[in-house]
Amino acid sequence: MRIGIVCPYDWSVPGGVQAHIQDLALELMQRGHYVNVLTPASQPELLPQWVTDGGEPTAISYNGSVARIAFGFKATRRVRRWIQEQQLDVMHVHEPLSPSLSALACWAGTGPIVGTFHSSMDRSRIMAAGYGIAQSVLEKITARIAVSELARNTVVQHVGGDAVLIPNGIHIKNFESAVPLDGVRDERLIAFLGRFEEPRKGFKVLLEAFELIADELPDVRIVVAGPGDSEAVLETMRPDLRDRIRFLGRVSDQGKAEMLRGSGVYVAPNTGGESFGIVLLEAMAAHTPVISSDLPAFLRVLDFGTAGVTFANEDSADLARALREVLSTPSLREELVERAFERVQLFDWSRVATSIIDVYETVIALSGPVQEDLRSQIVGRLAPEQP
Amino acid sequence: MTTTRLLISFIGLALMLWKLSAIAGRLDRVHIRRDQALTSLRLQLAWRTSSVAKLLTTKALDPVSANILMNEITAVSSAAELSLLQYMAAESELTRALCVVFEDAEDVRELISLSPDTEPVLRDLAHACRRVELARRFHNDAVGAAQLLHKRKIVRYFRLAGHTELPSAIDVDDTVPAGLEIL
Secondary structure (H helix, E strand, O other): OEEEEEOOOOOOOOOHHHHHHHHHHHHHHHOOOEEEEEEOOOOHHHOOOOEEEOOOOEEEEEOOEEEEEOOOHHHHHHHHHHHHHHOOOEEEEEOOOOOOHHHHHHHHEEOOEEEEEOOOOOHHHHHHOOHHHHHHHHHHOOEEEEOOHHHHHHHHHHHOOOOEEOOOOEOHHHHHOOOOOOOOOEEEEEEEEOOOOOHHHOHHHHHHHHHHHOOOOOOOEEEEEOOOOHHHHHHHOOHHHHHHEEEEEOOOHHHHHHHHHOEEEEEEOOOOOOOOOHHHHHHHHOOOOEEEEOOHHHHHHOOOOOOOEEEOOOOHHHHHHHHHHHHHOHHHHHHHHHHHHHHHHHHEHHHHHHHHHHHHHHHHOOOOOOEEOOOOOHHHHHOOOOO | OHHHHHHHHHHHHHHHHHHHHHHHHHHHHHHHHHHHHHHHHHHHHHHHHHHHHHHHHOOOOOHHHHHHHHHHHHHHHHHOOOOHHHHHHHHHHHHHHHHHHOOOHHHHHHHHHHOOOHHHHHHHHHHHHHHHHHHHHHHHHHHHHHHHHHHOHHHHHOOOOOOOOOOOOOOOOOOOOHHHOOO
16 A cells, blocks of 8 residues: 655654654554655654655744644645655545644545544634634545544544544553663652653652652652753752652653663653543553553543552542552552553554554545545645646 | 726625635535445445355354354345345344354354464454444545535525435444454
8 A cells, every 4th residue: 555644743853643653654664555754844854765854844823832834835835746746545644633734735635535633622722723624624534533532522522523543552562671770670669751840740749649658668769751950859859858769851762661661650640631641551561550640531541440540630648549559569560560461452553553554445445546636725726836 | 986896796706606616616525525435335345245255165153153144145235236225224134143143252262273264264354344334434424524514504505516415324233243353
């Protein structure tokens, strides 16, 4: 199959959607399919051979936040040329509701188009993007995929229609076989991952809980991976606890796997704004027990508390209870790890990619290849013909 | 004064015509998408039927199951010529029969271990069942988009849909048999 994937966000900046597309593309290529990705890139010289530069992204303020996207006549022209040149059997656009190359690709192309929805948006944001635009883009998408139940709700409730749920994938092997941080797993080590300065990551909840259990469990320590000012955090802590916390700074994917593999428990105290929770899956793949806040997205990943322990959101006393339970009951840890590892199999890329290929095969069964849509909207009509 | 008025009404008319042509284009596209989705669904169903037929040639199933499945695929093949409603009813019957035969993952595992040559056939069947479900959902999604457009006042007043009928969603039981989920 010849598959074209359109990425809405800057390839040179790490992000969830970009990582998803890269993993998917590599998995598809490994199975012998032809894949080409079209994406905006601020550093086009660093793109791998199977990625096409969709133009320099511009930072514009859009709906209260800054988005780095490629748009305008130049971008439209590049999208059209890409569609002409690639001779695709199926075009897979990501996040088609965001104003980006993805929406442009839907406009410019016709034929089998698959759309994947990653984030959950509220209705006002979709309305702000232009409901009419959203509808005319959505009408061209033959098959819709949502990566989480929340993203699916967004599609079903706010724009109407259906979406098939295919979760985000992870490479279980990379986490299962990683060398633990410091050589061996430290059963008394609590792992935290993320920008700890952002309130919604809930690091404060973890610190408070740690102070509650620190005296009764004197050998328990914390390791933190993620960018931020660690000095500022240390200053707020009880002086005698300061040497029991370790900051790794920003870590690579490999470093993340090593940290999870080397810890006795992974804690996700996020207080909101999570639509999926891929790190939970990564911890599960690394055979590390998971404790998380009871956000709906996390509950779904943990199969409603069977594959991990949950605590009342923002309640540090409840987190302290969960930590005590998990840290001092080896049998519970074993049980959690076993059930979590069974659960995480559903999210391995081998499984996820097969489901996505099923979708491709269903949509390309009959209609011809992806072609340029000459009847598309005004922006496209004005773009000059490519020689 | 009159020229300005004329100009304004001319621009208004042009905009109106442009809007009408855009909507008509969208309608056309949505109908094509729906037609293709329906053909795709029929194709996936045909693939499913042929996988069942292939499974029957392996003679690995017990005679009663084999007989019932044989009956169902014959019924499906003859219903393909009838109305969509009757055809989908026949396909739903086949689904129900498959769900009974492949109710349990343990039985499927045993079948594979007893006669290993059924594994690729069963795998094809599981694959086909999953794609039937996908195709049905994509079809109904296209129908939803078409219905949404048909309902718009501009489409009704200007009869932009012409004589094309308002498509309706397809109701077919496309449950993937529980025992085949492991494949």
